[in-house]
Amino acid sequence: MPPATTTVRTFLRQTRGLATATPGAGITKRSPTNFTDKLNAGPSFADFTGGAKDEILSPEESLELRSPSSSEMIRTVINAKGKEITRLPSWLKTNIPIGTNYNKIKEDLRGLNLHTVCEEARCPNIGECWGGSDKSAATATIMLMGDTCTRGCRFCSVKTSRRPPPLDVHEPENTAEALKRWGLGYVVLTSVDRDDLADGGSRHFAETIMKIKQKAPAILVEALTGDFMGDLAQVEIVAQSGLDVYAHNVETVEELTPFVRDRRATFRQSLAVLKKAKESKEGLITKTSMMLGLGETEEQVMDALKELRKADVDVVTFGQYMRPTKRHMKVEKYVTPEEFESWRVKALEMGFMYVASGPLVRSSYKAGEAFIENVLKKRRAAGVAPSVTAPTEEKRAE
Numbered sequence: 001m002p003p004a005t006t007t008v009r010t011f012l013r014q015t016r017g018l019a020t021a022t023p024g025a026g027i028t029k030r031s032p033t034n035f036t037d038k039l040n041a042g043p044s045f046a047d048f049t050g051g052a053k054d055e056i057l058s059p060e061e062s063l064e065l066r067s068p069s070s071s072e073m074i075r076t077v078i079n080a081k082g083k084e085i086t087r088l089p090s091w092l093k094t095n096i097p098i099g100t101n102y103n104k105i106k107e108d109l110r111g112l113n114l115h116t117v118c119e120e121a122r123c124p125n126i127g128e129c130w131g132g133s134d135k136s137a138a139t140a141t142i143m144l145m146g147d148t149c150t151r152g153c154r155f156c157s158v159k160t161s162r163r164p165p166p167l168d169v170h171e172p173e174n175t176a177e178a179l180k181r182w183g184l185g186y187v188v189l190t191s192v193d194r195d196d197l198a199d200g201g202s203r204h205f206a207e208t209i210m211k212i213k214q215k216a217p218a219i220l221v222e223a224l225t226g227d228f229m230g231d232l233a234q235v236e237i238v239a240q241s242g243l244d245v246y247a248h249n250v251e252t253v254e255e256l257t258p259f260v261r262d263r264r265a266t267f268r269q270s271l272a273v274l275k276k277a278k279e280s281k282e283g284l285i286t287k288t289s290m291m292l293g294l295g296e297t298e299e300q301v302m303d304a305l306k307e308l309r310k311a312d313v314d315v316v317t318f319g320q321y322m323r324p325t326k327r328h329m330k331v332e333k334y335v336t337p338e339e340f341e342s343w344r345v346k347a348l349e350m351g352f353m354y355v356a357s358g359p360l361v362r363s364s365y366k367a368g369e370a371f372i373e374n375v376l377k378k379r380r381a382a383g384v385a386p387s388v389t390a391p392t393e394e395k396r397a398e
Contacts, residue, residue, distance in 0.1 A: 141187075141188040146165055148160065148161045148192060150162060150193050153262050153265070154260055163196060164196065172207040173211060176212045177215065179216055185220065187221055195229055199231075202234035206237050209221055209241040221245075222247055224247040230272065232276040239280035239284060240280055244285065245287055245376075246284055246285070247315075248270055248273045251289070253296045253297075267304075271311045274311045275312065278311070285315065286314050289317040289319065291319055295332035305350055306350070315352060315354045318340055334359075340357040343355075
């Protein structure tokens with residue numbers, strides 16, 4: 001009779017074999033979890049860089065499913081692994097960025113250790129804004145104060161940390177020198193949120209703007225700032241630094257703000273920032289941006305526009321929200337170009353000075369066009385120039 005231990009070992013080997021046996025014919029493996037399916041069903045990078053020509057569908061793609069709304073032309077396909085993949089509509093496809101100016105600007109950025117939101121936020125328009133044949137018509141959005149944010153909004157792909165690296169004291173000088181070298185006509189300065197700093201970075205912003213105006217006074221400067229945790233004194237410092245346009249984005253309608261933005265940002269706080277900027281300097285243009293496709297209703301968008309007009313905001317832009325990675329909140333709807341045009345008309349009728357509205361429009365997308373042609377150059381020609389007010393010694397003190 002074999003020992004008891006041998007019998008136990010034999011039994012364990014048999015049960016393990018049964019538990020891990022390879023499925024035979026007619027046995028289907030367990031399908032991926034529902035969570036994994038949803039996570040991987042979003043558009044891929046290739047969808048955003050596709051050319052204008054429709055590609056030939058593979059056999060598995062021929063099993064496509066159409067959206068209930070045929071006018072939106074949203075398609076889903078079943079790939080070789082049996083997963084349903086969303087295919088972007090044609091109006092959201094852009095070309096891969098190329099061009100002499102594009103490469104030159106990228107080289108200068110690396111050489112001066114500067115960051116742009118164009119790259120960090122994976123903007124689909126980077127090739128168009130950087131790659132034109134005329135450098136004076138090119139636009140760039142410089143991201144100040146590093147590439148690490150203290151907040152974590154659900155739509156944004158910029159990396160986050162509670163303790164970002166310290167500010168680069170040479171950044172204002174380097175930024176001004178780079179812009180003078182490029183010869184751009186219009187530049188947007190933005191930044192990550194720096195809630196770890198006492199002033200939120202307002203003095204760093206102001207110093208950069210003043211140095212740009214000293215080195216290249218012809219460049220039009222827009223500052224796209226955060227909310228400085230609601231500290232309106234910091235808003236005033238930036239607004240009086242010599243910039244041409246003060247921008248701060250509400251991002252979405254008030255009802256969706258808690259689900260889209262970091263908990264420290266509120267719709268009302270953003271309205272207060274825009275209102276304070278307008279009050280801080282006579283004639284200053286204020287601007288904001290909203291993403292569509294997050295699940296907002298028409299009534300909610302109209303209410304948001306009414307509140308923005310009450311705050312005397314001059315310019316508003318609308319663009320399609322596009323999920324930067326599979327870790328971010330999903331797109332609820334692909335808004336059609338016709339709907340974007342409808343919002344442009346409605347906003348203009350409400351009294352906004354200028355409205356940019358389209359699927360690929362971003363807050364700083366071709367930023368110079370609207371203002372150079374419609375407002376700022378006309379004001380300069382008429383002799384109305386923005387004044388530069390340096391922060392007082394009291395405001396400079398920490």
